[in-house]
Amino acid sequence: MTSALSTTNSTTAKNDAADSDHGTAVAPVTETTLITTQGKTSIADVVVEKIAGMATREISGVYQLGGGAARAFGAIREKIPGQAESLSQGVSVEVGERQAAVDLDITVEYGVEIGELTKAVRRNVINAIERMTSLEVTEVNIVVLDVHVPSDDDNAEPADARVE
DSSP: OOOSOOOEEOOOHHHHHHHHHHTOOOOOOEEOSSEETTEEOOOOHHHHHHHHHHHHHTSTTEEEESOHHHHHHHHHHHTSTTOOOOTTTTEEEEEOSSEEEEEEEEEEETTSOHHHHHHHHHHHHHHHHHHHHOOEEEEEEEEEEEEEOGGGTOOOOOOOOSOO
C-alpha cells in the first residue's frame, strides 16, 4: 500500500560535492506534509481514534466496537442527557510524527465471513487515516471479541426455570 505521505529531499548538488571532498555526509532535510521548514503539525491520538472508529463503523457486518466493559460504560454514558456514543470506543492508537498504528476491538454480525470483514475494515481504516491525516498507517490489528446474533436483541421472557 502506498502512503499518502509525500516527501522531498532538500540537499543541493553543491553540498553533495563539498561533502564528498571532505569525506563527511550531511543528512538531507526531509519535508513531509506534516513537518515543513515553516512549522510542524501534530495530530492528537483522539483524532486518529475517531477517524478509525468511524471508518470501522462504515463497514457492513461490524455490529459495534469495544468489549463488554467498554460497551456497558458507553450504554450508561449514553443515558446522560447531552452525551452521545463515543466514536473512539474499542479503538486505541499510537501516533508518531509520520506514522500511526491502530488496534480495534469489534463485535461482528452473525453470518459474515470474518476474514473478508476484517480485510475490508483494515482497508477502510488505512485509507481514511492516510487520506485525512497524511500519516502512514503501519498496522491495523483487529480483535473480534464477539458475534452478535439477532436473539441477543430480543427482550424475551426467560425460559421456565429448570428448578424451583
